Amino acid sequence: MSAAVGISVELKDIIQEYPHKDGKGVLRVVSGVSMTLDRPGIIMLLGPSGCGKSTILHMMGGVRPIGVQTPTSGTVLIDGVPCSEAHDDAVMVFQRYANRPDLSVEDNVSFPFRLKHWRTRVAPAEAKSRVDAMLKAVGLDGHRRHLPSQLSGGQNQRVALARALVLKPRILLMDEPFGALDAQTRTEMQALLSVMLETNPCLVVFVTHDVTEALLLGDRVIVLSAQPAVIADDFAILEPRPRSATWQRSSEALKMEERILAQLHSASPGRGSLRVSV
Amino acid sequence: MWNPYEPLSARTTRVLGVSAVLFVLLAWTVLSASGWISQNKLPSPWRVVKAFSYLAWDSVNQRSLLWDATLWSVGRVLAAGLLVIAIGIPIGVLMGASPRVNSALSPLVDPFRSAPVVALLPIMVMWFGIGEWMKVLFLFFGAVVFLIPMVRDAVRAVPQAYWISARDLGASPFEAVWHAVLPLAMPRIADAVIVGISVMWTYITVAEYVNAGEGLGQLISNARRFSAMDQVFAGIIVIIAFALLSYQLMHFIKARLYPWETKL
Numbered sequence: 001m002s003a004a005v006g007i008s009v010e011l012k013d014i015i016q017e018y019p020h021k022d023g024k025g026v027l028r029v030v031s032g033v034s035m036t037l038d039r040p041g042i043i044m045l046l047g048p049s050g051c052g053k054s055t056i057l058h059m060m061g062g063v064r065p066i067g068v069q070t071p072t073s074g075t076v077l078i079d080g081v082p083c084s085e086a087h088d089d090a091v092m093v094f095q096r097y098a099n100r101p102d103l104s105v106e107d108n109v110s111f112p113f114r115l116k117h118w119r120t121r122v123a124p125a126e127a128k129s130r131v132d133a134m135l136k137a138v139g140l141d142g143h144r145r146h147l148p149s150q151l152s153g154g155q156n157q158r159v160a161l162a163r164a165l166v167l168k169p170r171i172l173l174m175d176e177p178f179g180a181l182d183a184q185t186r187t188e189m190q191a192l193l194s195v196m197l198e199t200n201p202c203l204v205v206f207v208t209h210d211v212t213e214a215l216l217l218g219d220r221v222i223v224l225s226a227q228p229a230v231i232a233d234d235f236a237i238l239e240p241r242p243r244s245a246t247w248q249r250s251s252e253a254l255k256m257e258e259r260i261l262a263q264l265h266s267a268s269p270g271r272g273s274l275r276v277s278v
Numbered sequence: 279m280w281n282p283y284e285p286l287s288a289r290t291t292r293v294l295g296v297s298a299v300l301f302v303l304l305a306w307t308v309l310s311a312s313g314w315i316s317q318n319k320l321p322s323p324w325r326v327v328k329a330f331s332y333l334a335w336d337s338v339n340q341r342s343l344l345w346d347a348t349l350w351s352v353g354r355v356l357a358a359g360l361l362v363i364a365i366g367i368p369i370g371v372l373m374g375a376s377p378r379v380n381s382a383l384s385p386l387v388d389p390f391r392s393a394p395v396v397a398l399l400p401i402m403v404m405w406f407g408i409g410e411w412m413k414v415l416f417l418f419f420g421a422v423v424f425l426i427p428m429v430r431d432a433v434r435a436v437p438q439a440y441w442i443s444a445r446d447l448g449a450s451p452f453e454a455v456w457h458a459v460l461p462l463a464m465p466r467i468a469d470a471v472i473v474g475i476s477v478m479w480t481y482i483t484v485a486e487y488v489n490a491g492e493g494l495g496q497l498i499s500n501a502r503r504f505s506a507m508d509q510v511f512a513g514i515i516v517i518i519a520f521a522l523l524s525y526q527l528m529h530f531i532k533a534r535l536y537p538w539e540t541k542l
Contacts, residue, residue, distance in 0.1 A: 063446050086446050098443035101538045102461050114457060117448035149538050167447070 007079065007089070007170045007203045008038040009060055014074035016055050029055055030071070031228035037220075042197070042204040044214040047224030047232075048264055053207045054175050056229075060205060061173050062086045078171075090171035095179045097160040099148040106144035109134055109162045118167070127166075134162040137196060154185035158192070165200050174206045178213070190216055194241050211260050215253055216243055223263045232263045321508035326515070329508035333497070343497060344516065350492040352520070354410075354485065355478045358417035362474050366422040367467060370429025374463070375455045380430060390423035396484050408489040420481040421474035428473060432466030433459060465539035468532040472525065479521035494520075 016030035029052040037043055047053050058064075059076050062083045076083045078090070099108045112118045113127040122130075135141045138158040148156050157177060164172060178186040190213065197204065208214055214221050215237065223233040237256065239247055247253055303323055309315060310322040317325065333344040373380040373387075399416060406412040436459045444458035445451070486495025494517050501509035532539075 061446055063442055086448065088448065090446075092443065092446045094439055094443060096437075096439055098439045098458075100440075100458070100461060102464075102536070111457075112447040115444075115447065115449045115453050117450075147538050163447070 007040065008036065008077070009171060009203065009205075010037075010075075010077040010080070011035045011056070011059070012075045012077065014056065014059065014071045014076070016052060016059075016070060017072045018068055028228040031230055032074075033224070033229060033231055034074075035222060035231065035234070037203060037205065040201045040203050041219035042206055042217050044218035044221045045205060045207045045224065046209070046211070046214055046221065046260060046264070047229060048226045049209075051224045051227050051229040053224060053229075056224075057092070057173050057175050057205060057207050059083075060171065061090045061092050063092065088167070089169060090173055091164040091167055091169040092173040092175060093157075093160050093164050093177045095176045097148075097156045099156055099159050099163075101148050104145050104147060105140050105151070105159055106131065106135065108148065108159050109140075109166055111163060112167055130166050130168075131162075134166045137165075137199065138162045138192065152185070153181050154189055157181065157189055161193070161196065165196060168200070170202050172202050172204045174204060176207050176209065179209065186213070191242065193217065211257055211264075212248075214260065215248065215256055217241070221256070221260065223260055225263070232266075233259065235259070318505055318507055321511060325508040326511045329506070330512040330515070333509060333512055346492055347494045347497045347513075348516065348520070350490075350496075351482050351486065351494040351517075354413055354417060354493065355475065355482065355524075358414045358421065358478055359471075359475050361414070361418045362421050362425055363471060365418075366425040366474065367429055367471075370426040370467075370470070371433055371460065371463075373426065374430040374433025375459070384427075384430075387423065387426050391427060393423070395420045395423070395481065399484060399488065403488055412488070413485040413490065416485045417478045417481055421477045424477055425470045425474040428470035429463075429467050432463040432470060435466060436462045465532065465536040468528075468536065472528045472532065475528065476521060476525055479517060479524070482517065 012034050014030055014033045015028070017026040017028050019025075020027050029050070033052075033056065045053050045056065055070070059070055060078075060083075062076075062085045064070055064085075078087065100111065103111065110127060110131045113122060113124075113131075118127070135144055138161060140155065140158055140162065143151065143155065148159065151159070161177075178189050181189060193204075194217065206217065218237050220234070220236050222231060224230070225232040235256070239252070243253075306320070307323055310317065310320045321329070330344075333342075333347075335342050369383065369387075373383050395416075398419065402412050402416050402419070406415055440458040440462060441454045444454035449457060482493070483495035483498055486493040487499055490496035494513055498510050498513035498517075501507075501513060
């Protein structure tokens with residue numbers, strides 16, 4: 001991973017509360033999370049369902065849900081500057097890709113350049129060449145006229161990935177991006193992501209349920225506890241990508257896997273809702 | 279038999295549909311021929327066909343009552359339809375795009391969905407007179423109270439993820455609505471228009487009840503005044519036919535405009 005991109009994302013004492021569904025009191029989802037992410041690479045964010053992984057990811061992107069103050073307390077700093085709005089540094093990729101069904105693959109990837117924000121910052125010719133290059137890079141050059149409904153789930157996620165990277169973000173926020181894909185496609189997408197990051201180095205924060213995925217992709221793994229979330233574990237994986245099947249079966253990898261699983265299990269005592277694919 | 283998901287061949291569908299219609303026609307014929315019910319109450323199918331041909335071409339006066347009436351009625355529905363689209367869709371979109379606008383307007387709009395629109399006719403007559411405006415505005419009103427909530431719901435039905443994603447990519451809140459939410463709501467907005475226009479066909483007879491010199495509704499109420507039940511039947515069948523035809527046409531156009539819709 002090239003270190004050409006300097007970036008720092010800092011979370012300080014993040015607390016997040018949502019109003020209870022019955023209207024009485026509040027539900028604490030995140031309870032004092034602090035972390036500093038300051039070098040390009042893939043940060044895997046794991047934790048049991050409902051522990052606030054996505055909430056933290058949304059905070060980093062400056063995407064605010066409606067009607068709730070986020071974070072309830074604490075600060076998110078991007079390069080030391082408090083972040084309160086959606087910003088150019090970070091782009092999100094969602095599990096359900098959010099591709100416009102009425103637009104072709106090409107128009108979906110160039111969608112951001114329809115918006116005033118990017119129209120005033122990126123010249124049309126530059127936008128076009130970026131889109132062309134990105135379509136080739138994700139292997140959709142032959143599908144540029146197709147509609148999302150004519151594509152597979154993996155291809156749709158390629159569109160979403162291309163649409164994010166075409167903006168050259170310094171931070172890529174991925175919210176269980178491959179969670180809805182079948183195993184075969186997920187493996188392909190994981191490989192593609194690795195390759196894409198070689199040419200588009202950025203800080204990736206990747207939320208997942210999948211321990212195997214975390215070990216396959218992560219430069220660093222942060223495990224959150226059950227709701228209300230605190231950081232339960234945080235360690236680095238030094239093995240370079242792509243990681244071989246041999247490494248994945250090595251005692252080092254197995255130990256890491258056990259370490260994560262132990263946290264996830266202790267994080268949710270007696271709860272049957274833990275969704276971890278091992 | 280009791281499998282709601284059973285795929286039927288086109289032929290089976292057609293055979294079942296046509297035989298049901300034939301059965302009703304047969305029962306109708308038998309009933310009117312039996313003499314149990316007087317021809318004035320239930321004209322035989324044959325008399326309705328004769329009435330239809332008379333309405334289609336009156337050889338004595340050398341004119342087609344049906345053609346003139348249809349043109350007037352279609353014209354009124356079209357005029358009211360354009361009004362509904364031009365006024366109802368923007369209001370519904372605003373309500374769908376902003377809960378604030380919705381909170382303000384929904385008490386003014388939603389109750390009218392269950393209001394007896396027909397009972398409003400005397401009020402419309404008082405306000406707008408007995409001319410063409412009253413008829414078009416009556417149709418407009420009857421349809422727009424259905425259309426506005428449907429358009430609002432169409433906008434609201436678009437998953438929030440599209441709005442959030444667009445915002446994240448740099449869209450202003452308005453741009454996110456315009457570029458990410460509205461395009462996805464369009465097929466259901468088209469459905470709302472289809473329902474609105476269909477509703478108008480059910481109100482056309484009422485709209486043309488008051489002081490209409492022409493129109494399918496007037497044709498029916500005129501025929502009733504002279505107890506020409508066969509012409510009443512013919513008129514009703516023509517209205518149903520036009521309602522069906524416009525429904526099919528609008529669905530065809532919608533499928534052309536939004537081919538991606540069913541695959542959403």
